[in-house]
Amino acid sequence: MSSSTDLEIINVIKRFGSYNAVDGVSFSVAQGEFFSILGPSGCGKTTLMRMIAGFEDPTSGDIRIREKSMIGVPANRRPVNMVFQSLALFPMMSVGENVAYGLTCRGVSRAEADKRATRMLERVGLKGFGDRRVTALSGGQRQRVAIARCLVLEPTLVLLDEPLGALDLKLREHMKIELKQLQAMFNTTFVYITHDQSEALVMSDRIAVMNQGHFEQVGSPRELYNNPQTPFVASFVGETNRWSGETASASGDAVTIRLPSGATVQGKGQAGKAQSLCFVRPEAIALGTDQASLGNAANRFEGRVSAVLFDGANSSLLIDAPGFEKPARAVLPQAGPLAGIGVGAPIHFGWATDSMKVFAA
Amino acid sequence: MKPAQRLTLFLLMAPAILWLGLLIILPHVEILILSFSERVAPRVYQFGLGNYLEFFTEPLYWRTFARTAIMSILVTACTLVLAFPIALYIARVAQGRLKAMLLLMCLLPFWVSELVRTLGWMILLRETGVVSYVLQSIGLASQPVELLYNDGAVILGLVYGGLLFMIVPLANALESLEPSVVEAGFDLGGSRWTVLRRIVIPHAMPGIVAGSIIVFMLTVGNFATPVLLGGKNGLWFTEQIYAQFITRFNWPQGAAFGMLLLMLSSIIVWAGLRLSGQSLGTTLRQA
């Protein structure tokens, strides 16, 4: 892996006054990888990215691109290009000039730069747009110009700073797929910054979850989703039910937790000495009209439907059950026998021991 | 519209219309008419183009005219070059109180009249003045240096007087430039110079044009600064107009000169707008 490593971050710290915005982060990104950094706003992901781009200098640590340290290399000399959150297209230039800009900065002749820019625009599906004003483009087209402007330079690394944030939902869904395809087509290494876990999960090969200046966990989307290593990852990545309670007993990774009302639940993980947190995905909760239909799930409860959240294939139920401080959320399959269930209806629900992750509180 | 409403509107507009009509349009029309009258005998005048012909046939006048225009363009250019970094600093670096203070400092000289500002320069620049004294005392000059009464002093004084009017529209224009656009310019490989030339300056163009027009107009129409700081060779066109009206008692000639100055300003402003590809509308908004 090290031979094809495009980006290597080694124990980078960025301090603003006494505040550590980035607190000892290390990771590496392989050639051609789509790597996302996912975290809430203020977690330090933007600072980290600005350091990679060269707009900020790390307080300590090293940033290497293809084995070469970037410390002291100004932004305009790094083989890194960035797609800004606001896209930052040059409004004073035409679409073609925007794409050719970087080439002319490198001393490529005007004619050659224009030729390459035209070809690049064709590849991103903007054939014939070269002479348009950037202000005359739709959101998705602007997005593509911003990416084309980077890719035409054939950079080692493209940084993307939540570029989909400004788009409406439908377009955003579409652009997720398009970005992934573009990345695959050019086989360029992408480092993608976002606070939207669905963007990260859909596009990334690997994701780093960042919180308060450090990485909580780095892994594939599936790993993060199924095997969160910290309570933060468990709650930040994907929908989940979260309850807290006392640790009743623990042997190995099998844990029993007593909820405040006295009900007990069983799960797997590292329980705390006294208090623990339990996480269960909504889709891991089985529903049934009677207890028998839940089979042999270790945790079985009975409650009443308090709300039906209809959202097509993503529909879910909120269930009030004695013993739970918060209603339980469960996926409601629209193809199953419970599809027509209404508020107030009694319901049985349960989940397997393996489906519940337990962490120390 | 009901008659009562119309009357109200008329009354509301009246001061503005009176102001425009009586103090701006009417005098100009009068000057225009005056500029076409020629003296044939004491107290006898007739219509004619003689005053304009005089301007074109007498090299003295159009040379002064050309000199004024060229110097004004030079002053405008110098002001722009000097104001740009200041405006850039105010708009993009300075924050909060510092920003307000910097703008205030630019404004400060305008609390006193133009005459006083010019006299201030005279005190600094004259042979027995402050600058000459300092140069001598630090050994850079062995005898008193005369820095006054030359074109340099005039340009200095005019640039000083125009600076604020350049900085404000420039800072306005530069403030609206998104920081990420500048960063993108660097990120894609642009040097400082490339970013300045291809991104910052094009973005600031409306401000540049607005500031330049204001400074040019102020400069070309200035009177006190060239008269007081200028040398024995430095005749400004406004002095010609003053001389025709006041010392020569030749109002028609002065009126013709005035009209020509108005035309010069308009033509140069128009040419500047064309060259920079700006429209008067966007420029006025920027100013």
Add this chain to the structure above:
Amino acid sequence: MMTKRAGLKLATAFAALMVAGTAHAAEKLRLLTWADYAPKDVVEQFTKETGIEVEITLSNNEEMISKLRATQGAGFDLVQPSQDRIAGPQAEFGIYKPIDLSKLKSDLFIGSMLEATKKNTTIDGKVYGVPHIWGTDGLIVNTKAAPAVADYNDLCAAAVAGKSSFRAKRPALIAFAFANGMDPFAAYKDVKAYAALMDKVGAKLQECKKNVKFFWDGKDQLLNALRSGEVVAAMAWDTGGWKLNSENPDIKFIAPKSGALGWVDTFALPAKGRNDDAAYKWINFNMRPEIAAKVAAAAGNFTASNGADKLMQGKLKDQFAESFPKAAIDNIKWYPAVPAGLEEIEGKVLDRLKAGS
């Protein structure tokens, strides 16, 4: 600049409205004059004696005429142009009205001066001006730094290179004409000859220009430059020279070899003056020897008042005596009235002088 005329008109209109409202409140004399010609104590005494208030506006020859021209002679009740600036502008613009000599006490004036001024300001048999203050244009020289300067041409000598000055106005043209053996006053009648003469003078001044530090404009500007030594010789008014002489005996006012230029400032009535009686009262009051002496002292010049010289302080007399030996007095060139149209010719020569390099 452009709106000056309309502005003046408007201002006059407003002034007229306001005066109309308060016409009977207090009688007023609106005087357009030179600096120092109406000292405060003299004005106060006049108001005490007559009950007439005096409203003073300061100006110079050209501006006086321009102001009156803008209003066709309205806005002031009494003006004080030089005697050579009455006949020409009157013929051209009609801005003055004749003076009723019967209302003036002619024995208060120095007889010869009154006669000369009357002659110069008479049009169609009517007199338009009477003399008030007179003085000369000559050379102010720092005799230590520039001992050789004795005539206007010496301002162009290498000895005072970069340290001489004169005003780029008509007195300089006249002075250098005399200094170079021409008689401009004799050429006044013949416009063509005058133009040719002025072209020669212009060429001479053009040549001299490299010597000049600046063309002075305001009196204080010149006096400061002479005090500091930035200028060591200049063509200027006698009064300034004597003032500097009191501060520094090395600086003297010298009557040039080719002759000092004599000027007389007058009293004249604007065509649309409203209070002629007050104007006549002011003239008579001012020509009283004791008053004239005060005014002359304030202005630093001499007065046309008969007998005032006896009341004047010794200092100015001594300075005059030093500057003007008998021969120099006889050699003073008194300005005759400027015929209309000559300013045009002079103006162009001066413009060329200022513009050329």
